[in-house]
Amino acid sequence: MAKIFCIANQKGGVGKTTTTVNLAAGLAKVGQRVLLVDLDPQGNATMGSGIDKRSVELSVYDVLLESASIKEAAVKADKCGYDVLSANRELAGAEVELVDLEHRDQRLKMALAAVEGDYDFVLIDCPPSLSMLTLNGLCSAHGVIVPMQCEYFALEGLTDLVNTIKQVHANLNKDLKIIGLLRVMFDPRITLQQQVSDQLKAHFGDKVFNAVIPRNVRLAEAPSYGLPGVVFDASAKGSQAYVEFARELVLRAPTL
Numbered sequence: 001m002a003k004i005f006c007i008a009n010q011k012g013g014v015g016k017t018t019t020t021v022n023l024a025a026g027l028a029k030v031g032q033r034v035l036l037v038d039l040d041p042q043g044n045a046t047m048g049s050g051i052d053k054r055s056v057e058l059s060v061y062d063v064l065l066e067s068a069s070i071k072e073a074a075v076k077a078d079k080c081g082y083d084v085l086s087a088n089r090e091l092a093g094a095e096v097e098l099v100d101l102e103h104r105d106q107r108l109k110m111a112l113a114a115v116e117g118d119y120d121f122v123l124i125d126c127p128p129s130l131s132m133l134t135l136n137g138l139c140s141a142h143g144v145i146v147p148m149q150c151e152y153f154a155l156e157g158l159t160d161l162v163n164t165i166k167q168v169h170a171n172l173n174k175d176l177k178i179i180g181l182l183r184v185m186f187d188p189r190i191t192l193q194q195q196v197s198d199q200l201k202a203h204f205g206d207k208v209f210n211a212v213i214p215r216n217v218r219l220a221e222a223p224s225y226g227l228p229g230v231v232f233d234a235s236a237k238g239s240q241a242y243v244e245f246a247r248e249l250v251l252r253a254p255t256l
């Protein structure tokens with residue numbers, strides 16, 4: 001049965017999409033069967049997996065509105081080694097269309113139930129807001145992976161996310177928990193980042209993943225080639241760190 005994780009953080013630009021595509025590619029590289037679900041209408045994870053969001057016939061939008069199954073809508077990201085349930089602008093409309101529907105926050109969960117045996121991991125790239133889309137992600141998942149930069153306001157932003165997760169846990173999804181915090185765009189030469197990193201470990205203990213993702217320009221360049229960094233340049237420091245992270249997650253998975 002697949003482990004289903006949301007990659008979430010209420011802030012934008014913190015590395016959610018970069019983490020989702022590179023973790024998916026890293027997991028595929030170490031032999032795992034992976035489905036990436038793009039829940040962000042910007043479709044960055046779709047494009048970053050080499051799938052043109054403007055030309056996909058069926059997307060996560062059709063799945064949420066129950067006009068397609070995941071089996072029908074998911075496509076293979078050939079060079080990346082995983083499957084993608086894509087997203088595009090159409091998804092922004094789903095927010096409004098879901099409002100009057102039954103089980104509006106459980107739609108993705110119900111759809112994933114049919115493919116749980118086909119994958120080892122399902123990774124859901126969430127938009128930066130607490131919308132009905134994010135809620136569908138959180139209701140489907142066993143847990144949340146939180147990418148974060150070790151900056152001054154990092155801990156403050158985390159409080160909101162932790163409260164959201166607590167509320168969803170209490171009311172909608174008893175399984176939901178924080179799987180771990182992933183330090184991204186890390187620069188060890190910056191003293192403040194070291195300090196925040198130490199604070200994180202003091203606060204959250206082993207909820208902080210051992211893997212640390214460095215700031216690495218190859219990871220930022222890769223999306224313009226429609227590839228995760230892990231596939232675009234496997235030897236880059238950032239790519240190696242994501243594969244390390246994938247290994248760590250595979251080791252931890254049985255206990256999650």
Ligand code: ADP
Pocket residue numbers: 011012013014015016017018019044184185186213214215216217219220221238
């Ligand atoms: P989010 O999905 O949270 O909005 P992104 O993954 O799109 O964030 O990342 C925001 C920007 O930071 C992108 O331009 C991305 O290429 C860049 N980026 C993310 N992680 C790294 C990293 N480890 N090193 C360098 N640039 C990164």
Ligand code: MG
Pocket residue numbers: 016017018040044
């Ligand atoms: Mg994103």
